[in-house]
Amino acid sequence: xxxxxxxxxxxxxxxxxxxxxxxxxxxxxxxxxxxxxxxxxxxxxxxxxxxxxxxxxxxxxxxxxxxxxxxxxxxxxxxxxxxxxxxxxxxxxxxxxxxxxxxxxxxxxxxxxxxxxxxxxxxxxxxxxxxxxxxxxxxxxxxxxxxxxxxxxxxxxxxxxxxxxxxxxxxxxxxxxxxxxxxxxxxxxxxxxxxxxxxxxxxxxxxxxxxxxxxxxxxxxxxxxxxxxxxxxxxxxxxxxxxxxxxxxxxxxxxxxxxxxxxxx
Amino acid sequence: xxxxxxxxxxxxxxxxxxxxxxxxxxxxxxxxxxxxxxxxxxxxxxxxxxxxxxxxxxxxxxxxxxxxxxxxxxxxxxxxxxxxxxxxxxxxxxxxxxxxxxxxxxxxxxxxxxxxxxxxxxxxxxxxxxxxxxxxxxxxxxxxxxxxxxxxxxxxxxxxxxxxxxxxxxx
Numbered sequence: 001x002x003x004x005x006x007x008x009x010x011x012x013x014x015x016x017x018x019x020x021x022x023x024x025x026x027x028x029x030x031x032x033x034x035x036x037x038x039x040x041x042x043x044x045x046x047x048x049x050x051x052x053x054x055x056x057x058x059x060x061x062x063x064x065x066x067x068x069x070x071x072x073x074x075x076x077x078x079x080x081x082x083x084x085x086x087x088x089x090x091x092x093x094x095x096x097x098x099x100x101x102x103x104x105x106x107x108x109x110x111x112x113x114x115x116x117x118x119x120x121x122x123x124x125x126x127x128x129x130x131x132x133x134x135x136x137x138x139x140x141x142x143x144x145x146x147x148x149x150x151x152x153x154x155x156x157x158x159x160x161x162x163x164x165x166x167x168x169x170x171x172x173x174x175x176x177x178x179x180x181x182x183x184x185x186x187x188x189x190x191x192x193x194x195x196x197x198x199x200x201x202x203x204x205x206x207x208x209x210x211x212x213x214x215x216x217x218x219x220x221x222x223x224x225x226x227x228x229x230x231x232x233x234x235x236x237x238x239x240x241x242x243x244x245x246x247x248x249x250x251x252x253x254x255x256x257x258x259x260x261x262x263x264x265x
Numbered sequence: 266x267x268x269x270x271x272x273x274x275x276x277x278x279x280x281x282x283x284x285x286x287x288x289x290x291x292x293x294x295x296x297x298x299x300x301x302x303x304x305x306x307x308x309x310x311x312x313x314x315x316x317x318x319x320x321x322x323x324x325x326x327x328x329x330x331x332x333x334x335x336x337x338x339x340x341x342x343x344x345x346x347x348x349x350x351x352x353x354x355x356x357x358x359x360x361x362x363x364x365x366x367x368x369x370x371x372x373x374x375x376x377x378x379x380x381x382x383x384x385x386x387x388x389x390x391x392x393x394x395x396x397x398x399x400x401x402x403x404x405x406x407x408x409x410x411x412x413x414x415x416x417x418x419x420x421x422x423x424x425x426x427x428x429x430x431x432x433x434x435x436x
Binding site (some may be wrong): 227 | 271276292
Protein backbone atom coordinates (compact mmCIF):
# COMPACT_ATOMS: atom_id res chain seq x y z
CA UNK A 1 0.00 0.00 0.00
CA UNK A 2 1.70 3.14 -1.22
CA UNK A 3 1.69 6.37 0.74
CA UNK A 4 -0.53 9.24 -0.31
CA UNK A 5 0.44 12.82 0.47
CA UNK A 6 -2.49 15.14 1.07
CA UNK A 7 -1.04 18.41 -0.22
CA UNK A 8 -1.01 19.89 3.28
CA UNK A 9 1.48 18.57 5.77
CA UNK A 10 2.04 14.90 4.95
CA UNK A 11 5.64 13.80 4.66
CA UNK A 12 8.15 11.06 5.25
CA UNK A 13 11.50 12.13 6.64
CA UNK A 14 14.64 10.02 6.97
CA UNK A 15 17.10 11.41 9.48
CA UNK A 16 20.24 13.18 8.42
CA UNK A 17 22.93 10.87 7.15
CA UNK A 18 26.09 10.97 5.11
CA UNK A 19 24.31 8.48 2.86
CA UNK A 20 22.03 11.26 1.61
CA UNK A 21 24.82 13.73 0.89
CA UNK A 22 25.22 12.47 -2.64
CA UNK A 23 27.11 15.12 -4.59
CA UNK A 24 28.46 12.63 -7.10
CA UNK A 25 26.91 9.96 -9.27
CA UNK A 26 23.59 8.71 -8.06
CA UNK A 27 20.42 6.94 -9.13
CA UNK A 28 16.88 7.19 -7.82
CA UNK A 29 13.92 4.91 -8.57
CA UNK A 30 10.31 5.35 -7.54
CA UNK A 31 6.70 4.56 -8.41
CA UNK A 32 4.57 7.67 -8.84
CA UNK A 33 0.82 8.36 -8.95
CA UNK A 34 -0.53 11.85 -9.60
CA UNK A 35 -4.20 12.68 -8.98
CA UNK A 36 -6.14 15.26 -11.06
CA UNK A 37 -6.16 17.79 -8.24
CA UNK A 38 -2.41 17.99 -7.83
CA UNK A 39 -0.94 21.39 -7.16
CA UNK A 40 2.00 22.67 -9.14
CA UNK A 41 5.44 22.73 -7.54
CA UNK A 42 4.80 19.94 -5.13
CA UNK A 43 7.65 17.95 -3.79
CA UNK A 44 8.46 14.38 -4.67
CA UNK A 45 11.72 14.21 -2.73
CA UNK A 46 14.75 16.21 -1.72
CA UNK A 47 18.10 15.73 -0.08
CA UNK A 48 19.22 19.15 1.09
CA UNK A 49 20.87 20.88 4.02
CA UNK A 50 18.19 23.55 4.31
CA UNK A 51 15.83 25.71 2.31
CA UNK A 52 17.87 28.90 2.21
CA UNK A 53 20.43 29.98 -0.34
CA UNK A 54 23.61 29.47 1.66
CA UNK A 55 25.89 26.88 0.16
CA UNK A 56 25.51 24.55 3.14
CA UNK A 57 21.76 24.50 2.48
CA UNK A 58 22.05 23.34 -1.12
CA UNK A 59 19.98 20.53 -2.55
CA UNK A 60 22.00 17.63 -3.89
CA UNK A 61 18.82 16.22 -5.41
CA UNK A 62 15.38 17.82 -5.63
CA UNK A 63 12.44 16.43 -7.61
CA UNK A 64 8.99 17.93 -7.88
CA UNK A 65 5.93 17.82 -10.11
CA UNK A 66 5.18 20.53 -12.66
CA UNK A 67 3.07 20.67 -15.79
CA UNK A 68 -0.65 20.79 -16.37
CA UNK A 69 -3.66 18.69 -15.56
CA UNK A 70 -3.38 15.24 -17.13
CA UNK A 71 0.08 16.02 -18.50
CA UNK A 72 2.40 16.17 -15.51
CA UNK A 73 6.14 16.61 -15.76
CA UNK A 74 9.05 15.95 -13.43
CA UNK A 75 11.47 18.74 -12.54
CA UNK A 76 15.04 17.93 -11.53
CA UNK A 77 17.21 20.35 -9.54
CA UNK A 78 20.59 20.28 -7.90
CA UNK A 79 22.39 23.29 -6.50
CA UNK A 80 25.96 24.54 -6.47
CA UNK A 81 27.73 27.63 -5.11
CA UNK A 82 25.32 29.84 -3.12
CA UNK A 83 22.08 28.18 -4.05
CA UNK A 84 22.41 28.39 -7.81
CA UNK A 85 20.25 25.86 -9.60
CA UNK A 86 20.99 23.37 -12.30
CA UNK A 87 17.44 22.52 -13.27
CA UNK A 88 15.56 20.72 -16.00
CA UNK A 89 11.93 19.77 -16.50
CA UNK A 90 11.54 16.32 -18.00
CA UNK A 91 8.44 16.19 -20.19
CA UNK A 92 6.96 12.98 -18.91
CA UNK A 93 3.35 13.94 -19.71
CA UNK A 94 2.05 11.70 -16.95
CA UNK A 95 -1.69 11.30 -17.12
CA UNK A 96 -3.98 11.67 -14.13
CA UNK A 97 -4.39 8.82 -11.69
CA UNK A 98 -1.97 6.50 -13.45
CA UNK A 99 0.92 4.73 -11.75
CA UNK A 100 4.27 5.03 -13.50
CA UNK A 101 7.71 3.60 -12.76
CA UNK A 102 10.37 6.30 -12.88
CA UNK A 103 14.15 6.21 -12.67
CA UNK A 104 16.82 8.89 -12.69
CA UNK A 105 20.60 8.67 -12.99
CA UNK A 106 23.18 11.41 -12.57
CA UNK A 107 26.66 11.00 -13.98
CA UNK A 108 29.00 13.80 -12.87
CA UNK A 109 31.74 12.74 -15.27
CA UNK A 110 29.48 13.05 -18.29
CA UNK A 111 27.53 15.91 -16.61
CA UNK A 112 24.27 14.25 -17.48
CA UNK A 113 20.99 13.50 -15.77
CA UNK A 114 18.77 10.92 -17.44
CA UNK A 115 15.15 10.16 -16.66
CA UNK A 116 13.36 6.95 -17.62
CA UNK A 117 9.69 6.13 -17.38
CA UNK A 118 8.06 2.73 -17.88
CA UNK A 119 10.94 1.31 -19.88
CA UNK A 120 11.74 4.34 -22.05
CA UNK A 121 14.31 7.10 -21.77
CA UNK A 122 12.42 10.38 -21.52
CA UNK A 123 15.36 12.72 -21.98
CA UNK A 124 18.96 13.52 -21.05
CA UNK A 125 19.75 16.79 -19.29
CA UNK A 126 23.26 18.11 -19.92
CA UNK A 127 24.29 20.36 -17.05
CA UNK A 128 27.39 22.43 -16.43
CA UNK A 129 28.10 22.55 -12.69
CA UNK A 130 28.19 19.55 -10.36
CA UNK A 131 26.33 19.69 -7.05
CA UNK A 132 28.20 21.25 -4.13
CA UNK A 133 27.17 21.76 -0.53
CA UNK A 134 29.99 23.55 1.24
CA UNK A 135 30.85 22.20 4.67
CA UNK A 136 27.68 20.19 5.24
CA UNK A 137 28.39 16.52 5.92
CA UNK A 138 24.93 15.09 6.47
CA UNK A 139 21.49 15.90 5.10
CA UNK A 140 18.04 14.33 5.51
CA UNK A 141 15.93 12.68 2.84
CA UNK A 142 12.47 14.20 2.69
CA UNK A 143 9.49 12.91 0.74
CA UNK A 144 6.40 15.03 0.07
CA UNK A 145 7.31 18.20 1.94
CA UNK A 146 10.34 20.48 2.29
CA UNK A 147 11.86 21.13 5.66
CA UNK A 148 10.30 24.58 5.87
CA UNK A 149 6.81 23.25 5.16
CA UNK A 150 6.62 24.41 1.56
CA UNK A 151 6.18 22.47 -1.68
CA UNK A 152 3.39 20.36 -0.14
CA UNK A 153 3.19 17.15 -2.10
CA UNK A 154 -0.18 15.95 -3.31
CA UNK A 155 0.44 12.59 -4.89
CA UNK A 156 1.27 8.97 -4.03
CA UNK A 157 4.60 7.23 -4.02
CA UNK A 158 5.97 3.72 -3.44
CA UNK A 159 9.09 1.60 -3.80
CA UNK A 160 11.77 4.26 -3.51
CA UNK A 161 15.43 3.38 -4.01
CA UNK A 162 18.69 5.32 -3.91
CA UNK A 163 22.05 4.24 -5.29
CA UNK A 164 25.36 6.02 -4.87
CA UNK A 165 26.24 5.41 -8.49
CA UNK A 166 24.86 6.03 -11.95
CA UNK A 167 23.55 2.58 -12.70
CA UNK A 168 23.80 1.38 -16.31
CA UNK A 169 21.20 2.53 -18.79
CA UNK A 170 19.92 -0.93 -19.59
CA UNK A 171 19.50 -1.71 -15.90
CA UNK A 172 17.41 1.38 -15.24
CA UNK A 173 15.45 0.57 -18.36
CA UNK A 174 14.69 -2.83 -16.83
CA UNK A 175 13.73 -1.46 -13.46
CA UNK A 176 11.30 1.03 -14.93
CA UNK A 177 9.62 -1.85 -16.73
CA UNK A 178 8.61 -3.09 -13.30
CA UNK A 179 11.55 -4.96 -11.79
CA UNK A 180 12.57 -4.52 -8.17
CA UNK A 181 15.60 -2.35 -7.33
CA UNK A 182 16.91 -5.44 -5.52
CA UNK A 183 17.92 -6.79 -8.91
CA UNK A 184 20.75 -4.23 -8.91
CA UNK A 185 22.28 -4.23 -5.41
CA UNK A 186 25.55 -2.58 -6.51
CA UNK A 187 25.81 0.70 -4.64
CA UNK A 188 22.22 0.44 -3.39
CA UNK A 189 21.96 2.72 -0.36
CA UNK A 190 18.27 2.66 0.45
CA UNK A 191 15.28 0.65 -0.70
CA UNK A 192 11.97 1.25 1.01
CA UNK A 193 8.84 -0.39 -0.37
CA UNK A 194 6.70 2.12 1.55
CA UNK A 195 4.02 -0.49 1.98
CA UNK A 196 2.02 0.66 5.02
CA UNK A 197 5.21 1.46 6.91
CA UNK A 198 8.62 2.90 6.19
CA UNK A 199 11.58 0.59 6.56
CA UNK A 200 14.62 0.62 4.37
CA UNK A 201 15.56 -3.02 3.76
CA UNK A 202 19.14 -2.14 2.74
CA UNK A 203 20.52 0.28 5.32
CA UNK A 204 17.91 -0.12 8.06
CA UNK A 205 16.77 3.49 7.94
CA UNK A 206 13.28 4.26 9.13
CA UNK A 207 11.30 7.18 7.78
CA UNK A 208 9.23 9.30 10.17
CA UNK A 209 5.72 9.39 8.70
CA UNK A 210 3.34 12.32 9.00
CA UNK A 211 -0.06 11.37 7.58
CA UNK A 212 -1.04 7.79 7.04
CA UNK A 213 -3.24 7.58 3.96
CA UNK A 214 -2.40 4.61 1.79
CA UNK A 215 -3.48 3.22 -1.55
CA UNK A 216 -2.63 0.23 -3.70
CA UNK A 217 0.36 0.45 -5.96
CA UNK A 218 1.34 -1.73 -8.94
CA UNK A 219 3.41 -4.79 -8.24
CA UNK A 220 7.06 -5.27 -9.06
CA UNK A 221 8.89 -8.43 -10.03
CA UNK A 222 11.23 -9.58 -7.27
CA UNK A 223 14.32 -11.80 -7.26
CA UNK A 224 13.79 -15.53 -6.82
CA UNK A 225 15.95 -18.35 -5.55
CA UNK A 226 17.28 -21.20 -7.62
CA UNK A 227 15.41 -24.49 -7.39
CA UNK A 228 17.34 -27.49 -6.20
CA UNK A 229 16.19 -30.94 -7.23
CA UNK A 230 17.44 -33.12 -4.39
CA UNK A 231 18.29 -36.75 -4.75
CA UNK A 232 17.15 -37.33 -1.17
CA UNK A 233 13.57 -36.59 -2.04
CA UNK A 234 13.70 -39.05 -4.87
CA UNK A 235 15.27 -41.72 -2.67
CA UNK A 236 12.77 -41.23 0.16
CA UNK A 237 9.96 -41.22 -2.29
CA UNK A 238 11.25 -44.44 -3.79
CA UNK A 239 11.57 -46.08 -0.38
CA UNK A 240 8.03 -45.11 0.55
CA UNK A 241 6.69 -46.46 -2.67
CA UNK A 242 8.69 -49.61 -2.22
CA UNK A 243 7.38 -49.98 1.31
CA UNK A 244 3.85 -49.35 0.23
CA UNK A 245 4.12 -51.92 -2.43
CA UNK A 246 5.70 -54.45 -0.10
CA UNK A 247 3.82 -54.07 3.17
CA UNK A 248 0.30 -53.04 2.63
CA UNK A 249 0.29 -50.08 0.45
CA UNK A 250 -0.78 -49.44 -3.05
CA UNK A 251 0.01 -52.87 -4.33
CA UNK A 252 1.11 -54.72 -1.21
CA UNK A 253 -0.49 -57.17 1.13
CA UNK A 254 -3.12 -54.90 2.55
CA UNK A 255 -3.36 -52.16 0.09
CA UNK A 256 -5.37 -51.12 -2.82
CA UNK A 257 -4.25 -54.04 -4.88
CA UNK A 258 -2.72 -56.16 -2.13
CA UNK A 259 -3.54 -59.48 -0.64
CA UNK A 260 -4.96 -58.47 2.72
CA UNK A 261 -8.20 -56.79 2.27
CA UNK A 262 -7.37 -53.84 0.16
CA UNK A 263 -9.71 -52.44 -2.36
CA UNK A 264 -8.56 -54.98 -4.84
CA UNK A 265 -6.96 -57.37 -2.41
CA UNK B 266 21.97 -38.67 -9.66
CA UNK B 267 21.48 -40.85 -12.62
CA UNK B 268 22.42 -39.58 -16.01
CA UNK B 269 19.82 -37.12 -17.26
CA UNK B 270 18.43 -36.25 -13.84
CA UNK B 271 17.93 -32.60 -12.99
CA UNK B 272 20.30 -31.10 -10.43
CA UNK B 273 19.30 -27.42 -10.41
CA UNK B 274 17.15 -24.99 -12.30
CA UNK B 275 17.46 -21.22 -12.51
CA UNK B 276 14.93 -18.66 -13.67
CA UNK B 277 15.81 -15.11 -14.75
CA UNK B 278 14.83 -13.72 -11.34
CA UNK B 279 17.76 -15.61 -9.80
CA UNK B 280 20.22 -13.56 -11.85
CA UNK B 281 22.73 -11.63 -9.75
CA UNK B 282 23.32 -8.81 -12.20
CA UNK B 283 26.98 -7.95 -12.62
CA UNK B 284 27.86 -4.29 -12.10
CA UNK B 285 28.53 -3.79 -15.79
CA UNK B 286 27.59 -5.47 -19.06
CA UNK B 287 24.52 -6.97 -17.42
CA UNK B 288 21.82 -8.68 -19.41
CA UNK B 289 18.59 -6.74 -19.22
CA UNK B 290 15.52 -7.93 -17.36
CA UNK B 291 12.44 -7.93 -19.55
CA UNK B 292 9.03 -9.48 -19.89
CA UNK B 293 7.20 -11.01 -22.81
CA UNK B 294 3.55 -11.84 -22.31
CA UNK B 295 4.30 -11.55 -18.57
CA UNK B 296 7.04 -14.19 -18.86
CA UNK B 297 10.24 -12.92 -17.28
CA UNK B 298 13.35 -13.16 -19.40
CA UNK B 299 16.85 -11.76 -19.69
CA UNK B 300 17.73 -9.89 -22.87
CA UNK B 301 21.25 -10.37 -24.21
CA UNK B 302 22.25 -7.72 -26.70
CA UNK B 303 23.18 -8.62 -30.27
CA UNK B 304 26.08 -6.17 -30.48
CA UNK B 305 27.69 -5.90 -27.03
CA UNK B 306 28.73 -8.86 -24.90
CA UNK B 307 26.40 -9.16 -21.90
CA UNK B 308 26.30 -11.46 -18.91
CA UNK B 309 24.09 -12.97 -16.23
CA UNK B 310 25.34 -14.73 -13.10
CA UNK B 311 23.57 -17.40 -11.05
CA UNK B 312 24.67 -18.71 -7.66
CA UNK B 313 23.96 -22.19 -6.35
CA UNK B 314 25.28 -25.11 -4.38
CA UNK B 315 25.90 -28.28 -6.31
CA UNK B 316 23.57 -30.89 -4.77
CA UNK B 317 25.12 -33.75 -2.83
CA UNK B 318 23.41 -36.06 -5.26
CA UNK B 319 25.69 -34.91 -8.08
CA UNK B 320 27.70 -37.97 -9.00
CA UNK B 321 30.44 -36.15 -10.92
CA UNK B 322 30.75 -39.07 -13.26
CA UNK B 323 31.35 -37.19 -16.47
CA UNK B 324 30.07 -33.69 -15.79
CA UNK B 325 26.87 -31.75 -16.36
CA UNK B 326 24.56 -30.79 -19.16
CA UNK B 327 23.23 -27.25 -19.26
CA UNK B 328 19.94 -26.67 -21.04
CA UNK B 329 18.96 -23.15 -22.10
CA UNK B 330 15.51 -21.99 -23.14
CA UNK B 331 15.99 -19.09 -25.50
CA UNK B 332 13.74 -16.81 -27.49
CA UNK B 333 14.32 -14.02 -29.98
CA UNK B 334 13.01 -10.57 -29.11
CA UNK B 335 12.55 -9.82 -32.79
CA UNK B 336 11.26 -13.27 -33.76
CA UNK B 337 14.34 -14.28 -35.69
CA UNK B 338 14.31 -17.78 -37.13
CA UNK B 339 17.83 -17.85 -38.50
CA UNK B 340 21.31 -17.35 -37.22
CA UNK B 341 23.05 -18.51 -34.08
CA UNK B 342 23.74 -17.16 -30.61
CA UNK B 343 27.22 -17.72 -29.16
CA UNK B 344 27.09 -18.60 -25.47
CA UNK B 345 29.78 -19.10 -22.90
CA UNK B 346 28.80 -21.12 -19.80
CA UNK B 347 31.44 -20.42 -17.20
CA UNK B 348 31.46 -22.09 -13.79
CA UNK B 349 33.23 -20.65 -10.77
CA UNK B 350 33.90 -23.00 -7.88
CA UNK B 351 33.83 -21.41 -4.41
CA UNK B 352 36.54 -23.09 -2.33
CA UNK B 353 36.74 -23.04 1.45
CA UNK B 354 39.52 -20.75 2.79
CA UNK B 355 40.71 -20.12 -0.72
CA UNK B 356 38.46 -18.27 -3.16
CA UNK B 357 38.90 -14.49 -3.20
CA UNK B 358 35.34 -13.26 -2.87
CA UNK B 359 36.39 -9.81 -4.06
CA UNK B 360 37.46 -11.16 -7.42
CA UNK B 361 35.98 -13.29 -10.17
CA UNK B 362 37.56 -16.66 -10.88
CA UNK B 363 35.33 -18.21 -13.50
CA UNK B 364 36.66 -21.01 -15.64
CA UNK B 365 38.41 -19.79 -18.75
CA UNK B 366 36.25 -19.70 -21.83
CA UNK B 367 37.15 -22.71 -23.94
CA UNK B 368 35.60 -24.99 -26.50
CA UNK B 369 34.36 -27.19 -23.70
CA UNK B 370 32.10 -24.52 -22.21
CA UNK B 371 31.07 -22.62 -25.33
CA UNK B 372 28.25 -23.45 -27.64
CA UNK B 373 26.17 -21.90 -30.35
CA UNK B 374 22.43 -22.10 -30.10
CA UNK B 375 20.42 -21.94 -33.29
CA UNK B 376 17.60 -19.42 -33.50
CA UNK B 377 14.10 -20.71 -32.76
CA UNK B 378 12.38 -22.64 -35.52
CA UNK B 379 9.43 -20.29 -35.72
CA UNK B 380 8.47 -16.78 -34.71
CA UNK B 381 7.52 -16.38 -31.05
CA UNK B 382 8.79 -19.88 -30.30
CA UNK B 383 11.50 -20.96 -27.88
CA UNK B 384 14.65 -22.84 -28.74
CA UNK B 385 15.62 -25.37 -26.08
CA UNK B 386 19.12 -26.72 -26.51
CA UNK B 387 21.83 -28.26 -24.38
CA UNK B 388 25.56 -28.15 -23.90
CA UNK B 389 27.53 -30.93 -22.25
CA UNK B 390 30.28 -29.65 -19.99
CA UNK B 391 32.87 -32.15 -18.87
CA UNK B 392 33.90 -32.47 -15.26
CA UNK B 393 37.21 -30.93 -14.41
CA UNK B 394 38.74 -27.68 -15.55
CA UNK B 395 36.05 -26.56 -17.98
CA UNK B 396 33.52 -26.55 -15.14
CA UNK B 397 36.12 -25.24 -12.69
CA UNK B 398 36.16 -28.64 -10.98
CA UNK B 399 32.85 -28.09 -9.18
CA UNK B 400 31.84 -31.21 -7.25
CA UNK B 401 28.97 -32.17 -4.98
CA UNK B 402 28.50 -29.73 -2.12
CA UNK B 403 30.49 -26.92 -3.69
CA UNK B 404 29.01 -23.43 -3.72
CA UNK B 405 29.43 -22.12 -7.23
CA UNK B 406 28.43 -19.46 -9.70
CA UNK B 407 27.48 -19.92 -13.31
CA UNK B 408 28.09 -17.01 -15.65
CA UNK B 409 26.15 -17.04 -18.89
CA UNK B 410 27.64 -14.71 -21.42
CA UNK B 411 26.59 -13.93 -24.94
CA UNK B 412 29.66 -13.50 -27.07
CA UNK B 413 27.76 -11.05 -29.21
CA UNK B 414 30.76 -9.71 -31.03
CA UNK B 415 31.74 -13.23 -32.02
CA UNK B 416 35.20 -13.23 -30.49
CA UNK B 417 35.39 -16.99 -30.21
CA UNK B 418 32.30 -18.29 -32.00
CA UNK B 419 29.86 -17.20 -34.65
CA UNK B 420 27.04 -15.07 -33.32
CA UNK B 421 24.76 -14.20 -36.20
CA UNK B 422 21.24 -13.91 -34.78
CA UNK B 423 20.12 -10.30 -34.93
CA UNK B 424 18.19 -8.75 -32.07
CA UNK B 425 18.22 -9.67 -28.42
CA UNK B 426 18.46 -13.28 -27.30
CA UNK B 427 15.91 -13.85 -24.54
CA UNK B 428 16.90 -16.32 -21.85
CA UNK B 429 13.92 -17.88 -20.07
CA UNK B 430 15.34 -20.77 -18.05
CA UNK B 431 18.43 -22.78 -17.25
CA UNK B 432 18.50 -26.41 -16.21
CA UNK B 433 21.58 -28.27 -15.03
CA UNK B 434 21.45 -32.03 -15.40
CA UNK B 435 23.79 -34.86 -14.54
CA UNK B 436 25.34 -35.88 -17.84
